[in-house]
Amino acid sequence: MKKTVNQKAWFLVLPVLLLVGFSAVIPLMTVVNYSIQDTFGNNQFFPAGLEWFEEILHSERIHDALGRQVLFTGIIMAIEIPLGIFIALNMPKGGVWASVCLVLVALPLLVPWNVVGTIWQIFGRTDIGLLGYTLASMGIDYNYTQDILSAWITLIIMDVWHWTSLVVLLCYAGLQSIPSAYYQAAKIDQASRWNVFRYIELPKMMGVLLIASLLRFMDSFMIYTEPMVVTGGGPGNATTFLSIDLVKMAIGQFDLGPAAAFSLIYFLVILLVSWAFFTIMTNIDKQEK
Amino acid sequence: MARITLSDLAHSYVQNPKNEKDYALRTLNHEWEDGAAYALLGPSGCGKSTLLNIISGILTPSHGRILFDDKDVTFEETTDRNIAQVFQFPVVYDTMTVQQNLEFPLKNRGMDAKYISQRVSSIARSIKVEDIMHKKAQGLTADQKQKISLGRGMVREDVNAILFDEPLTVIDPHMKWELRTQLKALHKELKHTMIFVTHDQTEALTFADKVVVMNVGEVVQIGTPQELFEKPAHTFVGYFIGSPGMNILEAEVHGNHALIGEHTLKLEHTYKALKGKVELGIRPEFMTLCEEGRGIKIEIERIEDVAHHKIVRARYNNANVNIIVDEDTIITDTMTNMTFDMTRVNIYENSWLVEGEKI
Numbered sequence: 350m351k352k353t354v355n356q357k358a359w360f361l362v363l364p365v366l367l368l369v370g371f372s373a374v375i376p377l378m379t380v381v382n383y384s385i386q387d388t389f390g391n392n393q394f395f396p397a398g399l400e401w402f403e404e405i406l407h408s409e410r411i412h413d414a415l416g417r418q419v420l421f422t423g424i425i426m427a428i429e430i431p432l433g434i435f436i437a438l439n440m441p442k443g444g445v446w447a448s449v450c451l452v453l454v455a456l457p458l459l460v461p462w463n464v465v466g467t468i469w470q471i472f473g474r475t476d477i478g479l480l481g482y483t484l485a486s487m488g489i490d491y492n493y494t495q496d497i498l499s500a501w502i503t504l505i506i507m508d509v510w511h512w513t514s515l516v517v518l519l520c521y522a523g524l525q526s527i528p529s530a531y532y533q534a535a536k537i538d539q540a541s542r543w544n545v546f547r548y549i550e551l552p553k554m555m556g557v558l559l560i561a562s563l564l565r566f567m568d569s570f571m572i573y574t575e576p577m578v579v580t581g582g583g584p585g586n587a588t589t590f591l592s593i594d595l596v597k598m599a600i601g602q603f604d605l606g607p608a609a610a611f612s613l614i615y616f617l618v619i620l621l622v623s624w625a626f627f628t629i630m631t632n633i634d635k636q637e638k
Numbered sequence: 639m640a641r642i643t644l645s646d647l648a649h650s651y652v653q654n655p656k657n658e659k660d661y662a663l664r665t666l667n668h669e670w671e672d673g674a675a676y677a678l679l680g681p682s683g684c685g686k687s688t689l690l691n692i693i694s695g696i697l698t699p700s701h702g703r704i705l706f707d708d709k710d711v712t713f714e715e716t717t718d719r720n721i722a723q724v725f726q727f728p729v730v731y732d733t734m735t736v737q738q739n740l741e742f743p744l745k746n747r748g749m750d751a752k753y754i755s756q757r758v759s760s761i762a763r764s765i766k767v768e769d770i771m772h773k774k775a776q777g778l779t780a781d782q783k784q785k786i787s788l789g790r791g792m793v794r795e796d797v798n799a800i801l802f803d804e805p806l807t808v809i810d811p812h813m814k815w816e817l818r819t820q821l822k823a824l825h826k827e828l829k830h831t832m833i834f835v836t837h838d839q840t841e842a843l844t845f846a847d848k849v850v851v852m853n854v855g856e857v858v859q860i861g862t863p864q865e866l867f868e869k870p871a872h873t874f875v876g877y878f879i880g881s882p883g884m885n886i887l888e889a890e891v892h893g894n895h896a897l898i899g900e901h902t903l904k905l906e907h908t909y910k911a912l913k914g915k916v917e918l919g920i921r922p923e924f925m926t927l928c929e930e931g932r933g934i935k936i937e938i939e940r941i942e943d944v945a946h947h948k949i950v951r952a953r954y955n956n957a958n959v960n961i962i963v964d965e966d967t968i969i970t971d972t973m974t975n976m977t978f979d980m981t982r983v984n985i986y987e988n989s990w991l992v993e994g995e996k997i
Contacts, residue, residue: 528727528729530725530726530727530729531729533694533696533716533723533725533729534723534725534729534787534790536715536716536717537694537716537717537721537722537723537743537791538742538743538746538790539717539743539746539747540742540746541746544746548731548732548733548734548742549731552731552732552733553732
């Protein structure tokens with residue numbers, strides 16, 4: 350195809366550049382700005398070099414928060430992805446019940462983050478919450494405000510309740526796109542249920558599973574609202590994930606420099622992991638072809 | 639391998655079928671001989687896929703029974719019928735290699751490893767995929783994939799029948815021909831009962847020993863390609879098969895005379911009194927274009943030059959008439975008449991063939 354060269358065409362890109370500039374680049378640059386300066390107040394700043402970055406990278410507090418974050422993301426993904434696939438496999442393929450199931454499954458996704466937090470905060474309370482009260486009256490030692498394990502379990506169950514639906518919907522869409530001839534061929538070949546899953550359903554779902562995993566990774570790695578409402582990061586620091594810690598540092602302690610350096614590193618970690626994840630998965634896909 | 643018997647088979651997708659129109663497949667009795675190659679030919683929506691799905695067990699017929707040899711399998715699952723099917727588009731297990739794909743049906747049946755490897759390599763040789771055995775199936779071309787789905791069917795020696803549901807739809811034209819030839823060779827070699835559904839007459843006629851022609855849920859004729867060509871049992875078969883199809887002209891038949899338009903033809907057979915719509919059918923191949931003075935005058939509309947012959951498109955008595963002429967014949971302006979090879983004329987009563995008595 351022959352291309353016409355017209356340098357004026359750059360003007361057509363200008364609106365987008367301006368928009369991206371105002372929405373992303375300029376706000377980000379203010380963060381960069383804070384991360385390399387120090388202040389003693391009165392709005393007077395002086396350069397601090399990479400000091401904040403070094404401090405953050407060596408901070409035990411951040412390491413701990415990162416560890417908790419990785420653990421949390423790991424656990425919820427290990428539950429949500431297989432559970433989502435399992436539910437999608439068992440949903441009706443057509444008819445009225447398929448629609449009913451879809452609506453029911455999609456419901457948690459429609460609840461705002463802080464409402465989800467509030468629901469579980471109250472649900473888990475031992476004095477007035479249905480779950481907490483029931484468990485307590487059964488003699489189970491459950492109290493998410495004091496017991497670390499209870500707090501973690503509550504947060505994990507909450508996240509699974511809130512977000513497994515996303516995985517289910519994506520997998521369901523992937524499954525629906527498999528032509529019925531594949532299932533017929535499997536019957537003819539006398540393939541077992543496991544083999545049907547392993548060799549037909551799973552390969553055909555890989556694309557959507559990749560998207561689902563990526564979304565769940567990013568969202569859970571940045572989780573803030575729900576644990577903030579339920580546990581506020583406690584008991585102690587037991588559920589202080591990266592975002593919660595960042596907000597504490599930036600707004601609670603008003604350590605703008607370290608907080609800015611922290612958020613940049615945080616951002617780069619998410620970007621890097623997502624990129625690596627995506628590249629590896631698409632490469633596996635290509636190799637198979 | 640087995641003989642497949644269809645006994646009073648009929649199917650309707652409607653819950654309570656009221657009249658014939660509700661049936662996708664009308665009552666059918668037929669026996670598919672063991673080891674023969676059949677083609678199910680008909681236009682889209684004629685019920686051929688329904689019939690195939692009943693044989694493979696995807697559908698349970700609303701009436702009648704289906705038997706493999708003497709065993710009633712009407713209500714048996716696909717899994718238990720021991721048939722193979724090749725679908726319209728290639729169905730392979732993407733993440734497996736070609737080898738694993740071919741082994742899969744045998745492994746699932748718990749066959750002995752030594753037998754599997756022996757059998758798989760022999761099938762691989764037959765379908766000519768030996769050089770790609772260790773490739774992932776995902777990256778193959780459509781025709782290679784289709785060969786593998788075929789191979790997966792044939793790898794079982796005891797398979798009752800291999801069903802093909804328009805398997806060449808997604809294949810490139812030049813590969814179609816090659817695959818069809820291979821199929822034919824494989825059939826000769828392995829003698830499986832094969833049923834090949836298609837709406838392409840060339841496919842049907844080159845592949846099959848016997849062709850089953852269907853139209854609106856009904857089998858109109860079962861016969862060898864030659865029978866379909868020479869003695870179409872129904873006018874539908876006449877113009878569905880052949881290119882162009884049979885010429886069908888309105889006629890009045892009295893004894894051994896047929897009146898078409900204003901012309902009377904002397905027939906080779908004599909017919910009893912016919913009721914209803916009477917037509918005369920003759921293939922374009924059995925007609926000649928000749929000079930004025932002989933035969934019957936027609937209005938020539940145009941002449942088409944196709945590969946090995948010319949097709950003369952003409953009108954006679956408000957009907958289309960096509961005549962096939964040799965490619966070297968020079969058609970002059972005075973050649974405006976047609977004559978028939980009277981031994982090839984068929985007479986139809988209400989669209990069905992009537993056999994006359996030899997004079």
